[in-house]
Amino acid sequence: MPAPTQAGVDESTLVAQSREGNTSAFAELVRRYEGKIFRLAQHVTQNREDAEDVLQETFMKAYEHLDQFQGNSKFYTWIVRIAVNQALMKLRRKKTGKTVSLDETIDTGEDTVVREIAAWDENPEQRFSREELGEILDSAIQGLEPPYRSVFVLRDIEELSTEETADALGLSIPAVKSRLLRARLQLREKLTRQFKRKGEDAFAYL
Amino acid sequence: MLTCKEFLNELSEYLDESIDAELRAKLEKHITECPNCWVIFDTTRRTIQIYKGMNPYPIPADVESRLMNALEKKMAAKGR
Numbered sequence: 153m154p155a156p157t158q159a160g161v162d163e164s165t166l167v168a169q170s171r172e173g174n175t176s177a178f179a180e181l182v183r184r185y186e187g188k189i190f191r192l193a194q195h196v197t198q199n200r201e202d203a204e205d206v207l208q209e210t211f212m213k214a215y216e217h218l219d220q221f222q223g224n225s226k227f228y229t230w231i232v233r234i235a236v237n238q239a240l241m242k243l244r245r246k247k248t249g250k251t252v253s254l255d256e257t258i259d260t261g262e263d264t265v266v267r268e269i270a271a272w273d274e275n276p277e278q279r280f281s282r283e284e285l286g287e288i289l290d291s292a293i294q295g296l297e298p299p300y301r302s303v304f305v306l307r308d309i310e311e312l313s314t315e316e317t318a319d320a321l322g323l324s325i326p327a328v329k330s331r332l333l334r335a336r337l338q339l340r341e342k343l344t345r346q347f348k349r350k351g352e353d354a355f356a357y358l
Numbered sequence: 359m360l361t362c363k364e365f366l367n368e369l370s371e372y373l374d375e376s377i378d379a380e381l382r383a384k385l386e387k388h389i390t391e392c393p394n395c396w397v398i399f400d401t402t403r404r405t406i407q408i409y410k411g412m413n414p415y416p417i418p419a420d421v422e423s424r425l426m427n428a429l430e431k432k433m434a435a436k437g438r
């Protein structure tokens with residue numbers, strides 16, 4: 153593939169050039185988003201091999217269906233939707249029998265998890281190395297149920313809007329909102345165990 | 359005065375600043391008067407901030423080269 157010479161070119165130009173068969177323009181689009189798509193795929197599938205498959209399938213499909221991409225959404229949003237579909241398909245195939253359907257209704261009543269109410273240190277991140285912090289954050293996400301996890305990853309990590317997230321996951325807007333709330337509260341709970349101010353441990357054993 | 363449960367139900371939208379001024383005022387009043395909800399508000403806000411600040415790890419070189427190889431084949435096959 154040609155050397156990256158198009159680093160400064162804007163996205164819609166690259167998309168237009170790719171459509172006309174300019175492979176180096178498409179390669180530049182891939183380079184811009186491969187890291188984010190790979191991360192998203194890892195978060196949703198929780199498996200490196202599956203994530204690599206999802207990464208490849210996403211850009212293959214994007215290339216194949218480039219003529220179907222409407223300029224009215226962002227290219228990134230469009231490939232995120234493809235990636236999410238591929239990742240969810242992998243999850244479903246793996247866990248036949250187990251419920252991983254995103255359509256399942258989740259009781260939004262009682263599981264607003266607030267067990268630990270402890271203030272955090274000023275900068276709790278500084279207690280940990282970059283690697284340790286990354287592990288804490290990743291394993292907290294891994295502990296979420298898939299329906300919550302996908303919503304959190306799209307909204308708060310990939311920073312899609314509520315509408316874009318609903319669209320990508322085939323959910324209603326109220327469903328996205330309620331799952332996001334649950335996901336955020338559950339992660340808060342998990343991180344509190346690591347980040348709470350020393351001396352506020354009493355709550356942990358209630 | 360809002361109950362804590364009502365406050366929690368609106369927390370996400372409060373953090374996303376996607377609520378009207380009247381409800382916002384009620385929520386703000388609640389956290390000035392309820393230390394528990396203030397802590398939950400503060401630590402949830404920081405949870406989101408920490409995740410947003412997380413950069414993707416650089417994609418492993420072997421993963422990228424397999425991706426680019428697969429794409430090159432695909433592009434060649436499309437024959438343009």
Ligand SMILES: [Zn+2]
Nearest residue numbers: 362365392395
């Ligand atoms: Zn309260």
